[in-house]
Amino acid sequence: MNQPLPMAGAPANTNAAGLTKNDYRGAPSTLCQGCGHNSISNQIVTALYEMNVVPEDVMKFSGIGCSSKSPTYFLNRTFGFNSLHGRMPSIATGALFADAHMKGIGVSGDGDTASIGMGQFKHVMRRNVNMVYIVENNGVYGLTKGQFSATAEKGLQLKKQGENPYMPVDICMEALVSNATFVARSFAGNPKQVKELLKAALSHNGIAILDIISPCVTFNNQDNAYHSYAWGKDHEEPLHEISYIAPRNEIMLEREMMEGEIREVAMHDGSTVILKNLEKGYDPTNRIEAMRVMEEAQRNNWLVTGLLYVNTQKPTLTSIYNLVDTPLNRLTEADLRPERAMIDKVNALMF
Amino acid sequence: MNKKVNDFSITVGTKNGSGSSTANNTILRSIFKMGIPVSGKNLFPSNIQGLPTWYTIRANKDGFIARHETNEIVIAMNPNSFARDLASVAPGGAFFYSDDIKQPITRVDVAIYPMPIKAIVKNDPNIPTDFRELVGNMVYVGILAQMIDMDMDAILAALTFHFKGKQKPIDMNFNALKAGADWARENLEKKDPFYLEQMDKTNGMIMADGNTAAAIGSVFGGVQFSAWYPITPASSLAESLNDYLPMLRKREDGKHTYAVVQAEDELAAHGMTIGAGWAGLRSMTSTSGPGLSLMTEFAGLAYYAEVPVVIWDVQRIGPSTGLPTRTSQGDLTFTHFIGHGDSHSVVLLPGDVYECFEFGWKSFDVAEHVQTPIFVLSDLDMGMNQWMSKPFQYPDVPMDRGKVLTEQDLEELKGSWGRYLDKDADGIPYRTLPGNKHPMSAYFTRGTGHDEYAKYTEDSEVYIKNMDRLKRKYYDAAKYVPAPVLHANKKATIGIIAYGSTENAIFEAQHQLVHDHGIESEFMRLRAVPFNDEVTKFIAKYDQVFVVEMNRDGQMHQILLTEYPQFAGKLISVAYQDGLPAAAKWVREGILAKYESGKQKKAAVKKTAPKAKPASKPKKAAVTTKVAKKPVKKSAVKSKTSAKSKKK
Numbered sequence: 001m002n003q004p005l006p007m008a009g010a011p012a013n014t015n016a017a018g019l020t021k022n023d024y025r026g027a028p029s030t031l032c033q034g035c036g037h038n039s040i041s042n043q044i045v046t047a048l049y050e051m052n053v054v055p056e057d058v059m060k061f062s063g064i065g066c067s068s069k070s071p072t073y074f075l076n077r078t079f080g081f082n083s084l085h086g087r088m089p090s091i092a093t094g095a096l097f098a099d100a101h102m103k104g105i106g107v108s109g110d111g112d113t114a115s116i117g118m119g120q121f122k123h124v125m126r127r128n129v130n131m132v133y134i135v136e137n138n139g140v141y142g143l144t145k146g147q148f149s150a151t152a153e154k155g156l157q158l159k160k161q162g163e164n165p166y167m168p169v170d171i172c173m174e175a176l177v178s179n180a181t182f183v184a185r186s187f188a189g190n191p192k193q194v195k196e197l198l199k200a201a202l203s204h205n206g207i208a209i210l211d212i213i214s215p216c217v218t219f220n221n222q223d224n225a226y227h228s229y230a231w232g233k234d235h236e237e238p239l240h241e242i243s244y245i246a247p248r249n250e251i252m253l254e255r256e257m258m259e260g261e262i263r264e265v266a267m268h269d270g271s272t273v274i275l276k277n278l279e280k281g282y283d284p285t286n287r288i289e290a291m292r293v294m295e296e297a298q299r300n301n302w303l304v305t306g307l308l309y310v311n312t313q314k315p316t317l318t319s320i321y322n323l324v325d326t327p328l329n330r331l332t333e334a335d336l337r338p339e340r341a342m343i344d345k346v347n348a349l350m351f
Numbered sequence: 352m353n354k355k356v357n358d359f360s361i362t363v364g365t366k367n368g369s370g371s372s373t374a375n376n377t378i379l380r381s382i383f384k385m386g387i388p389v390s391g392k393n394l395f396p397s398n399i400q401g402l403p404t405w406y407t408i409r410a411n412k413d414g415f416i417a418r419h420e421t422n423e424i425v426i427a428m429n430p431n432s433f434a435r436d437l438a439s440v441a442p443g444g445a446f447f448y449s450d451d452i453k454q455p456i457t458r459v460d461v462a463i464y465p466m467p468i469k470a471i472v473k474n475d476p477n478i479p480t481d482f483r484e485l486v487g488n489m490v491y492v493g494i495l496a497q498m499i500d501m502d503m504d505a506i507l508a509a510l511t512f513h514f515k516g517k518q519k520p521i522d523m524n525f526n527a528l529k530a531g532a533d534w535a536r537e538n539l540e541k542k543d544p545f546y547l548e549q550m551d552k553t554n555g556m557i558m559a560d561g562n563t564a565a566a567i568g569s570v571f572g573g574v575q576f577s578a579w580y581p582i583t584p585a586s587s588l589a590e591s592l593n594d595y596l597p598m599l600r601k602r603e604d605g606k607h608t609y610a611v612v613q614a615e616d617e618l619a620a621h622g623m624t625i626g627a628g629w630a631g632l633r634s635m636t637s638t639s640g641p642g643l644s645l646m647t648e649f650a651g652l653a654y655y656a657e658v659p660v661v662i663w664d665v666q667r668i669g670p671s672t673g674l675p676t677r678t679s680q681g682d683l684t685f686t687h688f689i690g691h692g693d694s695h696s697v698v699l700l701p702g703d704v705y706e707c708f709e710f711g712w713k714s715f716d717v718a719e720h721v722q723t724p725i726f727v728l729s730d731l732d733m734g735m736n737q738w739m740s741k742p743f744q745y746p747d748v749p750m751d752r753g754k755v756l757t758e759q760d761l762e763e764l765k766g767s768w769g770r771y772l773d774k775d776a777d778g779i780p781y782r783t784l785p786g787n788k789h790p791m792s793a794y795f796t797r798g799t800g801h802d803e804y805a806k807y808t809e810d811s812e813v814y815i816k817n818m819d820r821l822k823r824k825y826y827d828a829a830k831y832v833p834a835p836v837l838h839a840n841k842k843a844t845i846g847i848i849a850y851g852s853t854e855n856a857i858f859e860a861q862h863q864l865v866h867d868h869g870i871e872s873e874f875m876r877l878r879a880v881p882f883n884d885e886v887t888k889f890i891a892k893y894d895q896v897f898v899v900e901m902n903r904d905g906q907m908h909q910i911l912l913t914e915y916p917q918f919a920g921k922l923i924s925v926a927y928q929d930g931l932p933a934a935a936k937w938v939r940e941g942i943l944a945k946y947e948s949g950k951q952k953k954a955a956v957k958k959t960a961p962k963a964k965p966a967s968k969p970k971k972a973a974v975t976t977k978v979a980k981k982p983v984k985k986s987a988v989k990s991k992t993s994a995k996s997k998k999k
């Protein structure tokens with residue numbers, strides 16, 4: 001794991017926001033030992049800590065399922081809403097109107113997103129809500145003890161369910177065709193990449209879809225299963241190595257540029273995501289190329305990971321609404337109730 | 352022939368989508384402008400173009416403006432409903448029809464007026480060809496105006512309003528109308544007794560529909576967020592927000608203090624509404640029964656998570672294609688119990704367009720004060736039809752934002768607080784809002800599985816305690832909701848309980864019950880569930896309390912039975928629903944069918960233990976005895992609104 005850059009003047013265990021890593025932690029996890037979701041929670045803690053994000057400046061959301069329990073296990077100091085199955089996007093959409101300066105972090109699962117919540121998943125992308133949308137994808141329903149999810153691959157064998165007869169939903173492909181402005185995939189067994197992608201996603205202005213293959217050690221971790229650790233490790237095809245560079249650390253750029261072919265993606269806040277391409281000279285701003293790569297990966301049984309697509313030019317939902325600068329939830333009666341004279345004006349408009 | 356002045360109904364039968372609504376609204380508004388109490392109801396099918404549709408107007412000098420079940424004047428413009436329209440004219444009534452409809456006239460007991468509408472329009476060189484059908488509707492207005500003495504200045508005022516002062520359409524429509532009037536003056540001989548005469552009974556009043564009123568009320572209530580999904584008959588409520596917010600909440604910097612989002616479905620609409628309400632916005636959605644069905648799971652969550660939101664349900668019949676354009680009071684028990692488990696929602700019941708406005712702003716105060724979803728039940732009749740109303744009045748109390756802790760509050764509390772802690776012993780806890788920068792401000796929101804500090808728990812004792820608090824909070828909400836309106840009558844021997852848009856029908860039925868049957872009644876119009884003590888006292892007063900409502904099963908009756916088991920023997924359900932706005936006829940007949948003349952008001956002995964009803968049928972003969980002939984004016988029935996409505 002990368003160490004954060006030493007910051008002048010700050011004690012070694014606090015970040016630039018003056019907070020320790022403990023300030024980002026949550027309650028102890030009640031998920032299974034070895035669950036990929038726990039690893040993701042840890043990376044969320046580390047990413048926010050390293051980015052000096054103040055926990056009170058974000059809101060966290062989830063739907064229902066094992067994945068959706070996990071917001072309890074990070075960011076104790078952050079407002080959170082554990083909503084209904086498949087309905088996290090709508091809760092987040094409404095809540096983020098209350099303070100457009102805040103960022104949302106939503107955690108969902110493959111059942112929560114690709115089955116019951118497919119509609120809201122599509123529309124939250126269409127609206128470009130300013131949030132990181134993490135799908136902790138394990139291809140199985142854990143809390144209800146091991147039924148197939150919509151992302152389970154065709155032919156998968158599960159103990160009680162037998163063989164899965166249907167084609168899987170590809171979260172990233174769905175995101176791409178729905179005009180998501182940031183689409184990435186990672187693997188819980190690759191914590192460095194998870195963390196760097198989380199940082200990039202947090203810097204993105206708009207919806208950032210992060211599909212993280214997160215093996216279920218209890219119900220779906222046979223070596224041949226797509227969502228298992230063993231399969232993931234063997235089949236992972238990273239598009240690139242990824243580094244996130246915070247806005248003021250440009251000096252890093254020069255060091256990294258020494259190696260091979262490098263592509264930089266500038267984020268709205270002045271930070272940079274650096275992609276070191278492995279083989280393909282991959283351009284994540286090219287939507288058609290992203291689709292081609294995903295299609296190719298599906299045919300070849302590859303698990304393509306990395307930043308698949310990013311578009312930093314689309315306005316976010318709240319920016320379209322031309323809201324006052326003061327967070328809406330800090331407005332008072334003086335701002336919200338029309339003055340007395342307006343009632344006569346309204347009555348005059350009636351017949 | 353004796354003149355019948357300012358006391359008749361006019362029904363226009365047209366084809367849906369033929370553009371007759373301008374014409375019909377012109378008739379309605381002109382009568383209103385003449386100072387005559389009037390109502391107009393659009394009885395339309397679920398269809399964009401082609402199916403028969405009716406618009407029924409009632410003018411009544413005494414103020415009885417509920418839909419009338421007899422049509423003194425019928426205007427037939429649709430060949431497909433011609434026979435039915437002709438049959439619907441009351442004996443001695445008048446029948447106007449477009450003379451291009453060649454169908455047999457089978458009535459000799461009504462005045463028949465053929466109207467050469469097409470010829471009149473064709474002869475007017477000022478009407479462009481493609482406007483002929485649309486403007487043709489104005490010709491029947493002109494003919495009618497001439498025949499019943501509708502005032503031309505009033506008509507011009509109505510058209511000027513409708514076309515927002517734009518001279519070209521005003522002239523084109525008014526000229527067509529005058530052409531109709533001129534033709535009638537020269538060619539028709541008056542054979543019916545119906546006339547309009549100027550009055551002063553609508554002075555100072557306005558006309559509006561309930562959806563517009565609700566939207567304007569919400570704007571004055573400081574609405575900040577609305578998410579909605581199109582559905583008849585609620586769509587125009589959200590659309591009106593979009594109409595009035597930019598004007599009423601305009602700022603110099605051009606920025607917005609609100610957002611209205613059209614969601615992908617009602618699930619998302621309600622989710623967004625709850626997200627916004629949770630995060631501290633005055634948040635609302637508007638829908639109808641089928642949409643509410645989709646919102647149910649979220650409604651339950653909001654109840655348990657104690658999120659303030661306002662949900663307008665403009666009731667209709669449904670689901671699916673089941674009479675979606677017909678009015679109803681069918682969602683009462685649904686909203687009352689909405690959500691799974693032991694949920695009890697606060698329901699507000701506006702009774703007219705003014706109350707749609709008033710509850711528009713009040714509902715936010717109640718929601719934020721009680722921290723619970725507030726359901727406001729309007730209906731299609733109130734929501735979409737133009738009603739006479741007193742002018743909207745500026746809210747008389749400041750906004751009540753409820754118990755919200757700021758950074759400073761938390762500083763003073765040294766961060767010690769619990770989201771679900773009943774600190775004030777009123778069942779209503781304190782909350783904080785996202786964006787609060789105090790390190791102890793945040794909490795995690797879930798359904799029922801939480802302790803007083805919002806930590807996850809499945810502990811039985813904690814669960815029970817929380818559920819008991821929610822129940823207490825619900826019943827205490829009776830203090831904050833609009834109190835019932837009592838139309839007192841000292842001579843009354845029976846009580847009538849009703850709610851919502853049926854009020855006009857009940858006033859008229861009360862009048863008929865006295866006039867034709869000698870039965871004096873006192874009427875309490877409920878404006879919210881849960882009930883306060885006034886309701887208890889009212890029911891206690893009478894041996895027979897008729898609960899009148901527009902649904903099949905007597906939903907308010909059911910709720911009253913549950914809340915007042917001690918009164919079960921005297922609460923009598925008069926429930927009826929045919930999809931049409933309430934009429935006095937079914938109210939009167941419904942009450943008479945179950946009325947027992949033997950029961951008297953006092954009978955203090957009976958008070959404690961209500962007995963089973965006597966087996967004998969109500970004696971019709973006893974109730975038909977005519978008493979004092981003197982008509983009881985509406986003004987004789989004193990209205991008294993309790994001032995106890997909302998106090999902090």
